Amino acid sequence: MQYMYTQFPKDFLFGFSMSSFQFEMGIPGSEDTASDWWVWTHSHENITAELVSGDLPENGPGYWNLYSIDHTIADRLGMNAARLCVEWSRIFPKPTTEVKVDYEIRDNAVVHVDVREVHLKKLDELANKAAVEHYREIFCDWKKRGKILILNLYHWPLPLWLHDPLRARASGLKEGPLGWLEKRTVIEFVKYVAYVVWKFDDLVDMWSTMNEPNALYMMGYVFVKRGFPPGVLSLDAARKAMLNLIDAHARAYDVIKELSKKPVGIIYAFTWVEPLKEEDKEAAESAKLDYMYRFIDAITKGYIDGVRRDDLRNHLDWLGVNYYTRLVVTRSKDLLLWRPVKNYGFHCNPNSLSIDGRPASDFGWEVYPEGLKYLLLELKHRYGVPMIVTENGIADKLDILRPRYIVSHLAQVIEAIKKGADVRGYLHWSLIDNYEWAQGFKMRFGLCYVDYETKKRYLRPSALVFREIATSKSIPEDFEYMKEPIKLREFRIDVD
């Protein structure tokens, strides 16, 4: 019976994802000034160089204070789950180094970190109690509505005492603290994770160690034009950061497992990689490895580029899949064996058409829903763990493409489930407009429009579409015509 296929599983999660830095600030008093991203976005040099937008996070949507309003909206939209976030620098604005824990570094890898209750208590003394308390209030407000809480422990900003991005850049990474280039960041991370789990495990349904580590080290050390800290071009540094983040995940996983019975996953920036032509297939495989699989292979299969790492194997209970668009690649003779092809996937002009006639968002990201199905099925075959679509959405201020974006991507999720992918939920990025890192407030991903002056939230039409789907746990027949991706002949729309 065909209709069945538009039905989601009964316990399917519909919700939203958010992060701390992009959402919390906005109401005076909510500023968190203790992170590298705070310093980075306020750097006059960065602003002058147009590396960052000049928009400031303290003018953001203000979730720190307005969380209850947002939770009410989410509830009204039929959401039963949220992926929320804790900001490390809020919990530990000052160093935790004095809390000495045992750890083992072998072959340049952190293979063990031992955080015990005694450490947790010491950490508790160092922690910003007001922040801890405030987070509890936020989480309780969500949980008391009977919702699922997925708590992500790390979404990019580092405490300044672990990463001074301006100094790192000014010194060519010679002077620190250097963040993820240093082993000690791994150790401190594990302490932080242990502490948060110790504090909040009663409220949490699922844990995620971190969000998109791949974006973090690629933007920070390779694609420096994108304005991520520390913005120092070094492929070596990128790899070093990656290795430390792998260790960080694995050791965080270990420590959570000691403290909690909840499943522990990671949220990762995926895409669907396609070769431009037949002869680019090898390049595409290479791109997949570089972009996605090297990291996830390590924490599941226990190998990094052929080197066995038993301390990493099977460190993943669930996988958070962030998907926005595809990546079309061609072969290259440069350092990497592949390079992206313009006018496909992430590499389109804003509000233009891709070569295939697919519309691209305000960000220049092609709408390519099929990729999500292909990806989910490939991930199923490669890893076999339960998955949640933890991010999916579109920068579309005027809500032109979003209604169809939501329906067509969810239709692909159903297709993937039908073909055996174990997908447990869909968390839209995002409920409300947010601070888009170096891009500032221009890119608007919200189901709700935020007036940054008044902090008021308004529903976009797509929010109503989402609500129909979430409340019926299906793609209503009414919306089936939006399941198919569209091809256009002309597309440009631009607000002043």
Next chain:
Amino acid sequence: MQYMYTQFPKDFLFGFSMSSFQFEMGIPGSEDTASDWWVWTHSHENITAELVSGDLPENGPGYWNLYSIDHTIADRLGMNAARLCVEWSRIFPKPTTEVKVDYEIRDNAVVHVDVREVHLKKLDELANKAAVEHYREIFCDWKKRGKILILNLYHWPLPLWLHDPLRARASGLKEGPLGWLEKRTVIEFVKYVAYVVWKFDDLVDMWSTMNEPNALYMMGYVFVKRGFPPGVLSLDAARKAMLNLIDAHARAYDVIKELSKKPVGIIYAFTWVEPLKEEDKEAAESAKLDYMYRFIDAITKGYIDGVRRDDLRNHLDWLGVNYYTRLVVTRSKDLLLWRPVKNYGFHCNPNSLSIDGRPASDFGWEVYPEGLKYLLLELKHRYGVPMIVTENGIADKLDILRPRYIVSHLAQVIEAIKKGADVRGYLHWSLIDNYEWAQGFKMRFGLCYVDYETKKRYLRPSALVFREIATSKSIPEDFEYMKEPIKLREFRIDVD
């Protein structure tokens, strides 16, 4: 208290408008082949000449059979009213001339038509009973849901026995039947009206004699490129048709009043006329008169171009206001003292921007919500009768502009009410996609998308927006950000 202003009156009507020819056909068996428009849209010569699209009305949405589905959708969208339509050629596919009634023609005007019960009974023998019965079923289906029914008696097609458009054209209007160029069409119209009122008054809440007579004679005899029958360019004929339509309304009004206690109105194609520059003000006044006020003045004030016509005065209980966009004019030395300015109002390129940066629809009609408020207030001052917005909507296949179109136009209605305009309802054009006359199926005005192959209806996102407003009888705070009209810098979107 500012919030009040976004509240509509408690008994405000929210609904949709439709016509017979554009909606009824679609399911085999529902064809009505007895009208001028049927012949016109099937003329091979017209199709070859691209005067008509080649799309055929018998492939339409099929309301004749699927009305109950549509009524259910309307109900789900919170609608409490509909303006429906009866097709003359369905009721009387054959001549009614043999039913002799008394009438008086004075100074070339039909000043009286006398239709009595005896005539009605004779008409009943001539009428297509199956059609009468079927209409009753349709109306009952709507009324049994507890809804308001506004019944419009005439929406453009004429029975072939009153108008043969191909012959009229081929003869240069020398050979007929010539439709509204003939007095007898007025007489037959009054019979038809009387009969319909006699048959359906029990189900009807408000009557409208006709829809947009101005569009009818302007398209048919002046703007012949638009592909309306009979497509013969003659300003004299246009005026003659106008005068007959005025008489037809007035005599229909008289006869309805004898048979019914329901208010009788007319539905008219309005716009908001603006001068391009200060020196075009006189041209704008002239355009208002030509386009709108000459006709409505006649049936309210009883004057046509200064000539007193007591038999026309005060023949309007309510006014149906159709508004889509504005008309910007400049002075002209041609026959008319004004001409429209390109790239404003109705005269934009499809999916382009107007000179003011306002987006234009698939039809090339600028989105200009302010005009609706200005118009309603001007109509209030000029006529003082209760008004209903009987058509307002946008050809927007992809539903890009419609959500904001709805909210911003309804916000202007509220503003007008606030300033004293007696507006009783808002009927969207339309509930579902429809056959757009010479344009065929390309222009899609529906809150619901119609798949013409399967006849399935699908909700567009704007339908959800409409529902929120109609069910709350307010513009929810959630939508207030869409009240303001938008200005864009670039806009083009086109499906293949």
Next chain:
Amino acid sequence: MQYMYTQFPKDFLFGFSMSSFQFEMGIPGSEDTASDWWVWTHSHENITAELVSGDLPENGPGYWNLYSIDHTIADRLGMNAARLCVEWSRIFPKPTTEVKVDYEIRDNAVVHVDVREVHLKKLDELANKAAVEHYREIFCDWKKRGKILILNLYHWPLPLWLHDPLRARASGLKEGPLGWLEKRTVIEFVKYVAYVVWKFDDLVDMWSTMNEPNALYMMGYVFVKRGFPPGVLSLDAARKAMLNLIDAHARAYDVIKELSKKPVGIIYAFTWVEPLKEEDKEAAESAKLDYMYRFIDAITKGYIDGVRRDDLRNHLDWLGVNYYTRLVVTRSKDLLLWRPVKNYGFHCNPNSLSIDGRPASDFGWEVYPEGLKYLLLELKHRYGVPMIVTENGIADKLDILRPRYIVSHLAQVIEAIKKGADVRGYLHWSLIDNYEWAQGFKMRFGLCYVDYETKKRYLRPSALVFREIATSKSIPEDFEYMKEPIKLREFRIDVD
């Protein structure tokens, strides 16, 4: 040796084409008010109905007075030939019917017209001597520069005494004079032709009986939206006019041959017809016949739709090929077996891209140079007579596409010559901007820009490109990169 191919034959003609109505008027005193097109373009009804632009021919470029300036420009641009025109209504503003000539009508066809010297002398008494003299001055001015003169005898306007388009339309073609629907127009045409040849044969190198008869009857009687007189939709009338125009050509050919030794041709509106898909091939063949070959077959092979007409056979010494773009067709179940496909050839939006990514002109005509080669080769195989490209050009106000348009089309001409086509020259449409019939002054086809206020001519960059080619009788190596047609991804440009 590849380079040879870019070389034109030594005696190849490079020049421009013009017509009387579109170029002559502009300076007070030059008005010719005695034609159907004068009346048509001044009709207030036509202007109000937007059938014509409202631009008036008396505000045109003013070649009647400024011819010497234009000849000088043409000379500076390396042109050695021009196709000029005589306006019937200027020579005979009053009827010539009183000059009785013998003629024979058989099977409804004019098979013979006998114009003798005695008639010519009588015609001389009726002729507007000032006009005759003025044309002589114009032609002498051109010839004294040592140039080739191709004189076209008829380019669309008819004397009012032969065609009253408003009356024809108002009567549905019942009342005349009805122009090419009447046999007598054929007879009068032959007299006119004989007279002009008698008067000017000393100055003329090649004769053309008429320009684009196919456009004339298709626009006048089928595509009535395009605003050509009399604008009455009638496929029968179209066919009748076609048959009379065929006779008119043949009888004019006969009479010229008696008076002159110069080659006699016709100038025809060609295109390159392509099927959309394999299954549309038959439709394409049908379109070719309807659009082009029925007429030319008649005057060469002596058959019309299978009916033998010996009086028509071999009535063509040379063929004037007007080519602007292609026509892509698909099969149709309407009267014609084919219909044009949107977004190809003539049927693109202004300044858009065709489905193949080819840019389209201000007129919405796709740039498709290959079609010219294909066409010339097909014409060679079908007719075998010498050919001249008598019109080729582009409405491109800003001269964005014209440089490459010229080079790429001329490159195709060379290719065709290389493959055996006997092409003797290339006459650009046109030297200067001109009055584009119902479109008025908006469509600008000139190598030179005309300021209609001051009547000044300015060179567009493409004029310089043309000069380089014409003076070198080759496509200089410098320009070879412009030989290839371009494909674009985005194209829109629009002046206010």
Next chain:
Amino acid sequence: MQYMYTQFPKDFLFGFSMSSFQFEMGIPGSEDTASDWWVWTHSHENITAELVSGDLPENGPGYWNLYSIDHTIADRLGMNAARLCVEWSRIFPKPTTEVKVDYEIRDNAVVHVDVREVHLKKLDELANKAAVEHYREIFCDWKKRGKILILNLYHWPLPLWLHDPLRARASGLKEGPLGWLEKRTVIEFVKYVAYVVWKFDDLVDMWSTMNEPNALYMMGYVFVKRGFPPGVLSLDAARKAMLNLIDAHARAYDVIKELSKKPVGIIYAFTWVEPLKEEDKEAAESAKLDYMYRFIDAITKGYIDGVRRDDLRNHLDWLGVNYYTRLVVTRSKDLLLWRPVKNYGFHCNPNSLSIDGRPASDFGWEVYPEGLKYLLLELKHRYGVPMIVTENGIADKLDILRPRYIVSHLAQVIEAIKKGADVRGYLHWSLIDNYEWAQGFKMRFGLCYVDYETKKRYLRPSALVFREIATSKSIPEDFEYMKEPIKLREFRIDVD
């Protein structure tokens, strides 16, 4: 007499500008691998990070070998002058530090450098003689055609022994050689300049010490996203480099004056700065100072930010004015008191329209010819030295905007001359397409199109326009209609 104004002075220079790195390479054997820019454009990391295009300078137009062809084209286009360039790293691929000269550093400024004949002879031993000889051949080829040669001594690349950009970046400017951040670069520059003047003064008509030092230090140390070496964000470094470049110019001026009687100037990147609103006027003044006047004031008036520097005063015989578009600024609370406004001047989207409706180039630079006049007049009032427009042109692959760009900018030059500006010439950027630094080959500025595969040059239509102007030393009446800047309503054109 109005016509006079379109006439240029009799001895006005019409020519082209080029640089070494962007034009010379292309034919195997012509590679210069000894510069920072060579290393920079080949860095795999830079390519991966998309800081540079991946296009390589060794695939350039090949002027080093094909100069004679280019000189012939320039001659055919009526050019009587060229600004050519010598590449430091070609002349001295190895250090010249061992040639010890006296110099004085006072208050951290190089106030004197003493290069004597003995040093020149030693430098001659170190110089790459083949390169010196080859440059002589190039310059002789130009001079033998009777042309003016303006020789620019420095156009951005530094010898690797003076600047290792990758090391500079990797170390956060801690490890060198650090190029213009070091005083010794000033000293070595003066030696190099002295040597080149000593070698070529017989062939040179005018000297320029350097090209656009402002672009160099702003791109290298502030706008690091633009991909200039060393790409290290540091406002301090930017200022330090500026101060050293000021000294370098002044000391170079001194040493040229000792060796040559030719006028010595500098070529500078100017723009026309406009405030967005009245209240931004102060910001605009500030921008002018930062962007342009601080540097030129120093070498003319002898002041830097109020500090007197007598050793700099009156060190300018002529001023090379590079102008492409304007800069519209608004006030800012950041480090600089101003910031550019999007959609004006340099800050438009490629092939879009500016807010004023002016078209923008492939580079996104608005066409704003008026700015050139305003600038020349402001420079005249501020400095009073003779000027040459040393760069003006447009990235316009399809030559859509360039014809009008040339005419309208030259019309503004005439206007400026008329109002008293002492402008001696106009050198177009550029004769042929070239390597556009980090952008690679995509941006095409040539009057001639270069096929980089075959190295063939083809004339663009604008080349013909330029020729008409240059050969007539006037804007021919034929072109006057192109003098006015255009405003468009829509503009997008994009090749795949």
